[in-house]
Each structure stands twice: as structure tokens, then as C-alpha cells.
Amino acid sequence: MMPFMMKQQIAGIVFDLDGVLVNSEPLHLKAWEETVLAHGVKMKKNWFSGAMGVPDFKTVKDICGWYDLGVSPDQLLHEKRSIVEARASEIVDQYEGVKELVAELSCLPIAVATSSCRKVAVELLKGAGILDYIPTIISSDDVIKTKPSPECYIKACRSLNLSPEKCIAVEDSAVGIDAAKSAGLSVLAVCTSYKRDALMKADACFEEPREALQWIADQIKETREEVCINPM
Numbered sequence: 760m761m762p763f764m765m766k767q768q769i770a771g772i773v774f775d776l777d778g779v780l781v782n783s784e785p786l787h788l789k790a791w792e793e794t795v796l797a798h799g800v801k802m803k804k805n806w807f808s809g810a811m812g813v814p815d816f817k818t819v820k821d822i823c824g825w826y827d828l829g830v831s832p833d834q835l836l837h838e839k840r841s842i843v844e845a846r847a848s849e850i851v852d853q854y855e856g857v858k859e860l861v862a863e864l865s866c867l868p869i870a871v872a873t874s875s876c877r878k879v880a881v882e883l884l885k886g887a888g889i890l891d892y893i894p895t896i897i898s899s900d901d902v903i904k905t906k907p908s909p910e911c912y913i914k915a916c917r918s919l920n921l922s923p924e925k926c927i928a929v930e931d932s933a934v935g936i937d938a939a940k941s942a943g944l945s946v947l948a949v950c951t952s953y954k955r956d957a958l959m960k961a962d963a964c965f966e967e968p969r970e971a972l973q974w975i976a977d978q979i980k981e982t983r984e985e986v987c988i989n990p991m
Contacts, residue, residue, distance in 0.1 A: 769978055770925035772864060773915045773944065774893075776873035777812075778931035778952040779968055780861065781883045782854050783847075784811055790842035791818070794835060798828040811952040812932030814874040814905045815840065843879050847886035854951070856969035861889045863976055870895035870915040872928070872938075874905045895919060907934040912942035929971050936960045947971040 777783045788807045795802055810818050819836045822828075828835065861869070869892065873880050877898040884890040895918045902910040916923045923943030930936045931952045939946045940960060948961035949968045958964050965971040 768925075769867070769927050769975060771868040771870070771916070771919045771921040771927075772975060773870045773872050773912060773919075773926055773928045773939070775928070775930045775932075775935050776871050776875055776880055776883060779929050779949060780854075780857060780871070780889060781850065781887045782852055782951070783843075783850060783883050784952060785852075786843055786846060786850055790839045790846070791822070793842060794839040795822060795826070795828065797838070798830055798835075800826045800828060812874070812906070812934050814899050815876065815879075816899070817905075840876065840879055844882045847879070847882035850883075850886055853887055854968045857972060858888050860969065860972035860976060861892050864972060864979075865892040867979065868895075868919040868921060869893050870897060870919055872897045872911040872915045874899050874911075876900050906932075907937035907941070909938050909942035912939050912944055916942065916944070927975060929968070929975075930961065931958075933957055933960065947974065 774780050777787065791807070792802045815836055819832045823832045823835065871880065871884070871893050875898060877896060877900045880896055880898050881890065884893060895915060897911045897915045897918065899905050901914060902908070904910050912923065912928065916926050919926070926944050928939035928944040928946045929949065930939055930946055931949050933953065936946050936948060936958060937960065946961045948958035948964040949971050950958065950964065950966050951968065955964050965974065
């Protein structure tokens with residue numbers, strides 16, 4: 760799928776978090792497995808392939824349905840999130856070029872729309888060194904329905920004081936693409952969590968986040984002086 764031509768100027772960007780701005784999926788996987796192992800159960804191989812892009816509160820219900828761990832879903836979720844929060848700053852294999860490009864793109868209004876809880880989202884962004892560039896975070900704490908509901912993207916655009924049609928989203932999952940498209944945003948997909956054929960509903964697809972962010976930077980380059988509200 761080749762990059763598409765924007766019908767109008769990009770006025771704002773809404774990023775997904777995990778798999779787009781932060782290479783955090785391995786940390787989420789390890790946190791879940793360590794949490795469950797602490798209760799005497801070893802997770803099956805490749806179980807996480809269906810959990811990427813799925814909110815924690817849904818994953819914990821699945822896990823508690825599969826295994827009798829002798830602990831409530833709320834307690835298990837608390838234990839898992841505590842591991843992620845404690846280790847967010849230790850993620851060393853970040854996506855190449857993302858920090859620099861987010862800094863460059865921060866001349867536009869930027870938001871994050873994530874199915875992670877706010878506390879985890881903040882720690883991951885802080886660990887990646889990009890929290891200061893993203894003043895608006897819409898997390899699972901801020902919505903009634905998570906992705907594929909468009910609620911998080913609608914709220915993100917409202918927080919930016921922009922109509923969805925003037926914003927572009929960057930996603931790594933089919934449920935995220937559905938959420939952004941339903942809200943009215945154009946969507947770029949990145950193949951960090953799923954293969955390209957699972958992301959075909961996006962307007963364009965890139966192998967790496969750096970490529971998607973660079974494409975956006977190229978689109979706004981000629982009009983940067985007019986659109987930048989916070990030049991770095």
C-alpha cells in the first residue's frame with residue numbers, strides 16, 4: 760500500500776502508544792508472564808499474539824478465564840501494571856528515529872490515544888523521552904469504551920480543538936485503525952505488531968514508525984511556518 764495524497768493540510772496528529780511511539784509490547788508480554796508465573800502458572804507459547812492492541816482489562820479477564828490463579832482480576836492487573844510502571848525507563852530497544860521525529864512534529868498539536876491506563880502511558884512516554892512533546896493523553900481511564908470504539912480519538916481531537924478530518928492517526932493494529940477511521944481521521948499504519956495484510960483498512964502502511972513519522976514531516980515541511988504553533 761503506497762502513501763496516499765492528503766486532501767487537505769495536516770493540522771494535528773494522534774498517535775497510538777504501544778507499537779507506535781514506544782517499543783513496549785515485549786515489556787507487556789514479560790510483565791504478564793511474570794505476574795501469572797508468580798501465581799504458579801506458565802503461560803503457553805505465542806499466547807500474546809492475540810493480545811497486542813487489546814486493553815489490559817480485557818486481557819486479564821481472558822487470563823483469569825483460562826487459569827484458576829486464586830487471585831482477582833483487579834489484583835492481577837494491578838500486579839502486571841506495577842511491573843510495567845517500574846520498568847518503563849529500562850526499555851532500551853526503542854524505535855529508531857521516533858524521539859527525534861516526535862520532537863520535530865511537536866510544532867503541530869499532538870495527542871496520544873491509547874488503550875493503556877494513564878499511569879502506564881505516562882511512564883512509557885517518560886521512559887522513551889518524549890513525554891514533554893505530548894501534552895494530551897487520552898487513556899483507557901478517560902473513556903467508557905476502548906478501541907475499536909472511536910471514543911478515544913474523538914476525545915483526542917476535541918482536546919486539540921481540531922475536527923477529526925484535519926487530523927491524522929498512526930496505528931499498529933486493526934482495532935486501532937477501525938477506531939480512528941470511525942472517528943473520521945486519516946490513518947497511517949505501521950507493521951510493528953501485525954503483518955501488512957491485517958492493516959489494509961489504513962490509508963497507507965509503513966514497515967516502521969520512523970517511516971510513517973517522516974512521511975508526516977515531509978507533508979508539513981512546505982507549510983511549517985504557517986502551521987507550527989510551538990517550534991522547537
